[in-house]
Amino acid sequence: MNPSPSSRPYLQSEVIPETPGATGLAGGNTEARDVVLVREMASGDDRALGTLYDRWHAVVHGVVARVLRQPDDIEDVVEETFWQAWRQASRFDPARGAVQTWLLTIARSRALDRARALRRRRESPIEGDDGEVVVEQAAASDPGLDAEATERRQIVTAALSQLPAEQRQALELGYYGGLSQSEIAERTGQPLGTVKTRMRLAMQKLRSQLQILHSEGGP
Amino acid sequence: MTDGMTHEAASEALEALALDALDASERAEVLAHVAGCAECQRELAALERTSNELALAAAPLAMAPAQRDRIRARLLARAGAERAVAERAFAEQRAESSGPARPSEVVTLRAPRRGMGTSAWMAMAAGLVAIVGMGGYMSARRERDALRASLQAAQAERGVRLAAVDSLRATLEDKDRMIANLTGAQxxxxxxxxxxxxxxxxxxxxxxxxxxxxxxxxxxxxxxxxxxxxxxxxxxxxxxxxxxxxxxxxxxxxxxxxxxxxxxxxxxxxxxxxxxxxxxxxxxxxxxxxxxx
Structure with a gap:
């Protein structure tokens, strides 16, 4: 069946030696352009949707492929992610986060919906457990990610890399695996209370580490 | 509160709630508490922002060009179709309207609030011009696209009708010929x-x-x-x-x-x-x- 969930981290965990300072995150032109694109989408400009897709499809694809394994499912969910963005563009609020974060939140949510539906139909185990697909995909990562997005990503991966392995595992199984705490406990053989504590501590540390993404309005 | 969950217990579950990692029953209990607790609402909002940022850790993953283009084409087709429907509905609504102008074409200018400096007023005016200008441009572009689509549809419809007329004319001429062939003087x-x-x-x-x-x-x-x-x-x-x-x-x-x-x-x-x-x-x-x- 499924190998141990600790056989592969769901989240990128490379160590970033130095976390960029807050000054490096301010005044992002990329984000401003994204916000304009979303505004244009809200006004019915489908060319803006095309541009947003061109900019972020690889990133959205990366998130979706972390949750799902079947190419057809991945393709469907990538499309549905951008389609939901198109339909909900008028509701986007830049004060609540960056466009990239908004898109990826949609992507993760849609991907987990699909993964849970597949699980209910017993057609698929929890996706991404064997790591094979992810290793191949990581090798094909898009080098064209712009500096601003790369910086945001580095901050998050650096924060994750600083978590103890067992805390990161609890976080990963919940975030990309779509498992509840009791499911994680069952799966890892850990007491439920332990899982809860690990997840809580992990989130508290991350929250502290990622303040930089919010305090300056994001990169 | 009658939700059966203490503030302490609920606040300890907010991290898992933000990650959507609670079982359904516990999730319902925590949400019931949060609904009436401003402190937990603020805390949950902050934790959800943290949770959302986690997606940034996933490495970008290039798609095969064919797959990438396929999804893009489908998205634009869906968006275009939706826009066409909306524009058609708008055009129909406008046709039914008896007013001489659309509301968006009427710009009501208001006097600046008292105490506003000239520069602030000018800035606001400039902003208004920019907004109206951008809105006008987008509106005009959408109208142009809608008209173009309508023209193409009308031309296509005209072509179909012309073909039907030609077909009827040919049939009529054939019947005339047949009558002549049966009843002519020779x-x-x-x-x-x-x-x-x-x-x-x-x-x-x-x-x-x-x-x-x-x-x-x-x-x-x-x-x-x-x-x-x-x-x-x-x-x-x-x-x-x-x-x-x-x-x-x-x-x-x-x-x-x-x-x-x-x-x-x-x-x-x-x-x-x-x-x-x-x-x-x-x-x-x-x-x-x-x-x-």
Missing amino acids: VAVMTMASQSPTSPTGRMFWDQAHNAWTLVAHRVPMPKSGRTYQLWLVTPTAKINAGTFMPKPDGEVMVRATMAMPTDSLAAVAVTDEPMGGSAQPTTAPMMVATAR
């Missing part, structure tokens, strides 16, 4: 005689002015499998093939042919039973025949 009518057990009856109308031949017959039996009927124009020196035909299931026949022939040359008109595809010369005795006078 139409010779020959009554067909038959020895067939079903006693088919028929007439041949020869429009000598237009070299048109029209055979109308009734109660013509269906030929056997692999067989057909063949029409012959018989002169003193030849039996001229005028084509093969099959009766309708109800035995009705209408055959039209065009063939020039000197008025005095026709000796008879005959119909024979022939192999499918017809014969160069009759191979059976006529099942119907009319003699020219």
